Amino acid sequence: MSTVANLRSYNPSLKKFFDKLPRFTYGKSQLKNPAACQQVLDKLNLKGQYNSSNLDIIDATPGFGLFSAMLNHELKPKNHILLDRNDETVRSWHKKIQTLQNSTGNQENFKIIDRDPFSWETYSNLYKKGILPPTKFQSFDKIHDELLIVANWTGTKDESTIAQWIGCCSYRNWLMKYGKVRMVLFVPSSTAMKFLSEPGFKKRNRTALKRDLYTDSRLIAIGEESEIIGEGYDPRVLVRDQPVVIDKSSFIRNSAAAVVEISPGRYTGDVIANIEHLLSGIFVTSSSLRESLPKLAAGAEYLCNYIPDEVLNKKAIEFTTEDIITIANAYEDWPFKPSIEETFDIGEEDFK
Template sequence: MSLAVKSLGELSKIKHYYGFRYLLNAAVHEQIFDKLKLATVYPEPNKLKILDLYPGPSQHSAILYNRCKPAQHVLMDARPDFVKHISQFITENSQHAQGFQLVTLDPYDWHSYTELIDRNKVMVPSHKGREAIHNEFLVVANLTGMIGEGLFMQWLACIGNCNWLQRFGRVKILVWVPESTALKLLAKPGDHLRSKCSVVTEAFTETKLVAVMKNKTETSFNSSLLEKHRPVMFESKDVWMPSGKPISLLEIDPRDHKVDLDNFDYVTKHLLILKSTPLYDALESLGHGGKEYFCSVIGDDRLLQKCPKDLTVSEFIYCTEIFDKWPFKPDIYLDFIDVFQDND
């Protein structure tokens, strides 16, 4: 038997949505899961564990549970109206909800994960090697509220550092974010939105645009991005609350990277502060004498004439490798700036 899937009409009766927005059209969720083909990544449902962060009205949670039939599906939410709703939903579906459970912890707090996994052992994911995406652990989340973008940037840092939930392996994350955040993260070299968060996203993850909300101009994503990702399109009437910023769904697959994180952080941060300045001038921001040193080593005038916003990830890594070999490079730990926090 499957969990009951409630409609937008029923779920809109929940009094508070706490500034978050949720897709509440079951047919569109089915299209999304058809597109994701999760069964190919998680072929053994009896071993699969799903951690569902900020599930709110939990329509997507019920549909995901019905599709995957995981061994364990933990919903983490501490917002009172949603806690009441989810608790009642689990009670109503108690005969069909084996492994479907709520923990009233706040996904924003780092100690929530320590309490869930290490202290109380409510969910203990298996450890996997980094040669492939973890095939027994999936994270889904909704970060469409005010805290969402900042929290996602912290999660992105964890992907790069292989800590937090990424200590268990390369754990896929399906995450709903504001459209504006998705546009930043997916910006390519040369785009006006290109910044350190898009460089870091590209360096440490393979990120796909899975679903987007139509607006008056269809969508804010450019045609080449839409052609590449072919996302599921849904209407604004399918989303509750009825007002607010458009939302998008991203599929985040961590890469097995070999990037020198400390030097990469320093180089990308400093160069992208001057993202519209030709590289041969921007290099001086890396330290006194940087321009002279880098220009003598690089010797490629085409690269030196590029602006940092036009550089590919490979070119940033190339600059990082040169920086690491610089005999007179500055002490990067005396100039700590968090590369994962966007300041555009």
């Protein structure tokens, strides 16, 4: 810790809290190394992109909190709301905030809220109960410069939450209704490998397709998990994003994770809403689309008349965003498409 004074984003007022590690981490991978946090912040390069005088940060499951504290010191937000239900975490943050109150007057503007960060209602109540002032809508043409979301979803059961938050980008609801709101997420390495993969990569799945279609995203950092740096990731993503590599020893649990940046992209959920109910059936098989169509719906092979051979001969993991839009447009033009209820019946019978 002797070099922390040289780190731009380190808050010396909180040093005593980060010199000692917590007794429990409750299943989360958390950074304990200030230098690693600084690397992540440098890669994110957030400072010039936010209006600090009006910036609200919503920070879910901050835990140990070193990254949260350094992010705060970097951006100096108007409000930094910490959401956590873990008793030890809440107590620890109350002590941190009291220390700041005595030393800086809590000019960091931290507030710890003992509410469930998994619950949608928790976020709406921040506004309903006046904890946060109303967030103004900004155009989706640029990153919203007055709201930032941070979350640690590295638990074993957190992947579905990450997928749901990506879904909010598609329908531009929840906090995404305010504009192109950036999310900085700590996620399991295995989740990052899948969700950020590109067309044709063996780990690409339905959520990766949606992430590709509905969001702008970057792989910010990866944990060093083996002698081969980046093993398991799509090489194209590594080359494109050049993520920071974090030494395994920098994590409290000695269990590496990844940091990803996600915000709403060009398309909304409407673009493939008509085939949303078919995606599970499309991705459950390793066959080409041409071979899969008869199993998706009665008479669906008729769609071969509307879809180019190039797309028909692809497997689901190979679909690009343009391909899936082509399929959605073809389905819309199909004069005899079944009802959604009829499609579900067929799918359940064929894919048991």
